[in-house]
Amino acid sequence: MTADREESVVAYVKAAERRDQIVAAARRALIRDGVGRTTMRTVAAEAQVPLGTLHYVFQSKERLFRAVLEDIIQAITQDLEVLRSPGRGMAETLDEGLRRTWARMAARDPGRQLLQYELLTYALRTPNLADMARWQYEEYFRIVAAWCRAAAEDAGETCAVGFDLLARVIVAQFDGLILQHLADPEADRAAQDLEQVVAMVVAMAAPRGPRAGRRRTAASSSSPS
Known part of the structure; x- marks a missing residue:
């Protein structure tokens, strides 16, 4: 397994563990900004996770x-x-x-x-x-x-x-x-x-x-x- 592949696997495992953290961040962003102004990018920033991590945990x-x-x-x-x-x-x-x-x-x-x-x-x-x-x-x-x-x-x-x-x-x-x-x-x-x-x-x-x-x-x- 290459170093990049190992790093990717570790990131995906951490992403699965961060589900509750992401949901809590999404809830805060939605309450603050409303549904219309909340994007996956703003949720990722609120949760302090890479956008790719967010998309791995929640595909949409x-x-x-x-x-x-x-x-x-x-x-x-x-x-x-x-x-x-x-x-x-x-x-x-x-x-x-x-x-x-x-x-x-x-x-x-x-x-x-x-x-x-x-x-x-x-x-x-x-x-x-x-x-x-x-x-x-x-x-x-x-x-x-x-x-x-x-x-x-x-x-x-x-x-x-x-x-x-x-x-x-x-x-x-x-x-x-x-x-x-x-x-x-x-x-x-x-x-x-x-x-x-x-x-x-x-x-x-x-x-x-x-x-x-x-x-x-x-x-x-x-x-x-």
Whole structure:
């Protein structure tokens, strides 16, 4: 094997090991610059890797963008898992979980939300990428449905509607809240709207079981224990 060939092999091995580093860099670049202005070259610069290394790990921008989405979806899964509390009851889990999720989305990570919508629009407008847009929302639905199902099963409760339907409604409502907040960040209005969304979702679920009906309101959750 020639020296150039050995060097190439070593570079490729290091490239495979750098996948997470590259995805994190792509996410930072996308949040900062937007989908339209992010190129493979800018991602390589952000990740501090040669452009050839980046192209070895991700043969196209579309594959890189999907990897970024996979990373975001994994983070959402972990966030919801933290919000699980076995035996708490579905109504209380939905109430607290939706409020905490909104606080995190609106206050601490608006860039991630905008990026998700930009990637969706990019997929819908790019030939042969419609499957990525569909997959993106199928993953959202799957994650939220699993979270709702786990809350009900942990508490020995039943849900009045299918978990898939409940998940789609939750995602649709949060999409609307987030888009309004990104366009016009008005905390008081958003808080009022969130109250209605939480009440609607809990009423739609109408859980039945030993802990059904227990739901912490915003007032009671903020009062001292």
